Amino acid sequence: MAGRTVRAEQVSATRELILTAAERLFAERGVYAVSNRQVSEAAGQGNNAAVGYHFGTKADLVRAIARKHAGEIERIRGRLLAEIGDSDDIRDWVACLVRPVPEHLADLGSPTWYARFCAQVMTDPALHEIIVEESLSSASLPQVIEGLNRCLPDLPAEVSAERGIMARELILHISAERERALAENSPTPRATWHDAATGLIEAIVGLWLAPVTGRS
Amino acid sequence: MAGRTVRAEQVSATRELILTAAERLFAERGVYAVSNRQVSEAAGQGNNAAVGYHFGTKADLVRAIARKHAGEIERIRGRLLAEIGDSDDIRDWVACLVRPVPEHLADLGSPTWYARFCAQVMTDPALHEIIVEESLSSASLPQVIEGLNRCLPDLPAEVSAERGIMARELILHISAERERALAENSPTPRATWHDAATGLIEAIVGLWLAPVTGRS
Known part of the structure; x- marks a missing residue:
């Protein structure tokens, strides 16, 4: 034994x-x-x-890395969801989308690699699907999306789809960019992950509520 | 001879x-x-x-690829700048920032690789600087930035800096994402590069004008 x-x-x-x-x-x-x-x-x-x-395989390895972080990220999102209840403020729901990963990175302490890892995987056509699948297996994310949909204005389907992608790309690449700057001791606009997340939340709310004119 | x-x-x-x-x-x-x-x-x-x-070197090769496209991109931006004159509508200035690359990609005809090339280079710590330097050597970009600064509301320095980075990352990665989807015959929210650029312009204007509360 x-x-x-x-x-x-x-x-x-x-x-x-x-x-x-x-x-x-x-x-x-x-x-x-x-x-x-x-x-x-x-x-x-x-x-x-x-x-x-x-x-x-390499795909299995990528999945195992994503799962290693998933538990903590889920725990943080669960706590945020419990705090906001059935809020009708879109800001609260965007916060539940944005804050879990930066907060997890802050908990890990610098240097971290997870934000850049996610950005690299998401730009790989073959591995992209793994991260999407792992996100879909999250228990808390559907609740966030439901809350968001309740608070978002009515948008044409293609605008709704593209703004969802924009929010995802911003969270992904702004986090990776900040992590890279920290690793290189380059200046960052915000002093903490918490403040960087606040900046992302306000920008994404603005992006999602922006008027749709279709004018070119 | x-x-x-x-x-x-x-x-x-x-x-x-x-x-x-x-x-x-x-x-x-x-x-x-x-x-x-x-x-x-x-x-x-x-x-x-x-x-x-x-x-x-590889860096010289990356620079040569960037320069190959720079002329056309400058030409398009010059035309857009001439059209808007001294507009005080932020939307016009964001359009001068966003439209040149998607319009150049549309002119090239599918498949293109330049949007993904730029996204890959920008995530490489060593090569990142090349694209930044090449952008700074653009004759028309300073004019766009001046126009933007004239139309943007007063923002705290860190918010102004981070929103500039967000706009750049969105243009870069949404274009790369769309180019990748076209290459894989995957669905895209918008039918044309022109419409995808319109979506980016409206979202980026919303992002830049979003209220800053600093609330967390």
Whole structure:
């Protein structure tokens, strides 16, 4: 029994090393540019097949990294949802969309790689779907979308669709941009993740409520 | 003389093949993932050192691709600026910021790679600066920024800075996302680049005019 526990702990530690190394390499270089062999090496695994043994394909590895963060992100969103109840202020619902990831990054402490990891994965045509699927498996996100839809003005279908994509791209790339600036010690407009999220929330509310004239 | 002209034409054709192959590979795989050797091969060059011979480093190649498009983009922005004169409608100035690239992509005809190329380069810490420098060398962009600043409300410095970044990221990534969807025959919210640009302009005006409460 004791031997089996030690073995299980070793496996768990190895998996954690691989996930951390992969997240960092994917964030800094792009998912396409990094081989499973390079991840195994960066994780200090003598066996170059360690990633395959522990996770399977690159897609499985990407999914495992996303799942590693999903629990904390869900917990934060659940807390925010409990706080706003059935608010009819669109700002509250956009906050539930925006705040979980920046707050999670603030909790992790600098440096983080997760924001850049997500941005890299989302620009990869083959892996894009994994992040979308993982988001759809979130228990709290449908509640946020329902709340948003209740507060948003009536918009033509194509405008509604494109503003949803714009909100997603802004959250994704502004977070990645800020994480990159922090990693390079470059200046950032806002001092904290919390303030950066506040800026995103106000901008996204403005974007979603902007008049639609269709004028060109 | 005739021999020299033929030779010059061959060099010019080879450079064009290399630029086209590089833009496509960088757009689809990321700049980090693609070697000069792979670009030479994709351009049908028997000599694997062709990129180095014609362009120098990878950074020089990225700059040459950006310059290849810059002339047309400048021409379109110049025309738009002439049309709006000294307008005091923020929408006109945001249009001068947004429309040139989508209109250039529409002129090129599908498939294009330039929007994804720009998105890939902008997420590369080392190459990011090249695109920023090339933008700063634009003759028309300072005029757009001056016009925007005249029409924008007074914003706290950090909000002004972050909204500028948000506008840039939205233009960049929404264009890349649309180009990727077109390449994959996936549905897009808008039927044309012109309409997609109209959607971006209205959203960005909303974002820039959004109230700043600082409330969290």
